[in-house]
Amino acid sequence: MGEAMSAGALQTEARPAARELVRESYKSISLYSPNRAPCRIDLSDNTNMWGAPPAVRWLVGSAPDPVITRYPRAYADELKRAIAEYVNVDATSIVTGCGSDDVLDSAIRAFSEPGESLAYPDPSFPMVEIFARMNGLTPRAIPLTADYDVDADAFIASRAPVIYLCSPNNPTGTSLSRDSIERIIADAPGVVILDEAYAEFVDSNFLDLVRESDRLIITRTLSKAFGLAGLRVGYAVGSPALVREIEKSRGPYKVSSLAEQAAIAALTYDRRWVEDRIVDARDARAALTQRLRARGFSPLQSQSNFVLVPVKEAAKLAATMRNAGVAVRPFSGLTGIGDAIRITVGPLDMIDACLTALDEGQS
Numbered sequence: 519m520g521e522a523m524s525a526g527a528l529q530t531e532a533r534p535a536a537r538e539l540v541r542e543s544y545k546s547i548s549l550y551s552p553n554r555a556p557c558r559i560d561l562s563d564n565t566n567m568w569g570a571p572p573a574v575r576w577l578v579g580s581a582p583d584p585v586i587t588r589y590p591r592a593y594a595d596e597l598k599r600a601i602a603e604y605v606n607v608d609a610t611s612i613v614t615g616c617g618s619d620d621v622l623d624s625a626i627r628a629f630s631e632p633g634e635s636l637a638y639p640d641p642s643f644p645m646v647e648i649f650a651r652m653n654g655l656t657p658r659a660i661p662l663t664a665d666y667d668v669d670a671d672a673f674i675a676s677r678a679p680v681i682y683l684c685s686p687n688n689p690t691g692t693s694l695s696r697d698s699i700e701r702i703i704a705d706a707p708g709v710v711i712l713d714e715a716y717a718e719f720v721d722s723n724f725l726d727l728v729r730e731s732d733r734l735i736i737t738r739t740l741s742k743a744f745g746l747a748g749l750r751v752g753y754a755v756g757s758p759a760l761v762r763e764i765e766k767s768r769g770p771y772k773v774s775s776l777a778e779q780a781a782i783a784a785l786t787y788d789r790r791w792v793e794d795r796i797v798d799a800r801d802a803r804a805a806l807t808q809r810l811r812a813r814g815f816s817p818l819q820s821q822s823n824f825v826l827v828p829v830k831e832a833a834k835l836a837a838t839m840r841n842a843g844v845a846v847r848p849f850s851g852l853t854g855i856g857d858a859i860r861i862t863v864g865p866l867d868m869i870d871a872c873l874t875a876l877d878e879g880q881s
């Protein structure tokens with residue numbers, strides 16, 4: 519046997535198996551897998567059930583070649599200017615991303631080192647725990663108070679370098695109190711990320727706090743009120759110094775040219791259309807809430823485009839409703855709430871169909 523061969527064999531033996539090559543902290547992460555099987559009426563993901571904005575629909579069909587053949591702007595500068603105008607801040611205070619998921623993930627990475635912790639409310643947006651683990655952080659869930667506010671003292675005491683808050687909160691749909699948010703911002707040792715994915719559906723948002731605090735980052739999205747979830751556009755507003763760090767951690771070319779152009783159209787030409795759909799969503803929310811109450815349910819007081827309804831055996835009920843052609847999002851054993859289904863609001867015919875399916879599932 520030649521020497522070269524035995525050296526090769528030895529090397530093979532010393533090599534770990536491919537499955538051992540994964541990052542240790544990734545072993546506890548599973549792929550995100552909500553049930554997205556097609557359903558006649560899908561009220562499970564809080565997207566815009568009234569459809570795509572008309573100018574975006576036109577633009578997507580008629581984009582010129584360079585939108586397809588050339589690279590986008592590295593950091594979506596034109597889109598930043600359109601967003602800056604929409605939220606009334608300077609463009610240097612904006613960072614964009616491939617959905618606000620990307621912005622959240624990049625922000626968490628930018629302001630922490632592996633091994634540190636991320637504090638977030640429970641229940642809240644399920645992706646946050648995954649982002650914490652993806653970035654090597656220890657997730658620290660802090661239960662919401664009985665009236666669905668954040669426990670400011672517990673967040674401050676956590677000493678976490680990154681605190682995530684969400685208002686209106688998903689999946690409860692409820693808003694946090696200004697007092698609690700202000701206290702956390704005033705006393706937290708690190709950066710506070712406030713997720714306002716549903717800001718358009720609430721009476722008053724917290725954007726003004728960004729001007730007062732240089733450690734607050736507010737994330738927003740075009741996936742919900744603006745109807746662009748499939749195109750993946752999100753953004754954050756914060757002090758230029760923090761926003762620049764998020765941009766570093768995010769990297770270039772995250773917003774495709776088509777998505778950038780579509781988002782600009784949605785924020786400008788389609789603004790009126792979007793505003794009208796927000797009014798529709800709020801009306802539908804009131805109608806759905808009232809009709810659920812009339813059936814004896816106790817839906818939470820939503821400030822979003824969805825309603826959370828405590829039920830018995832949510833998974834079983836959602837499966838029955840799915841068979842009847844209506845998808846809702848089930849949650850099992852939510853902290854302080856128990857089982858619940860989350861229903862995205864939509865045009866009244868969809869709400870009718872949803873309530874019919876719910877009645878069938880209950881009987």
Ligand SMILES: *Cc1c(COP(=O)(O)O)cnc(C)c1O
Nearest residue numbers: 617618619643688715739741752
């Ligand atoms: C939907 C949602 C997002 C993510 O939106 P994308 O911009 O589509 O990534 C972020 N936060 C909350 C709370 C959401 O519900």
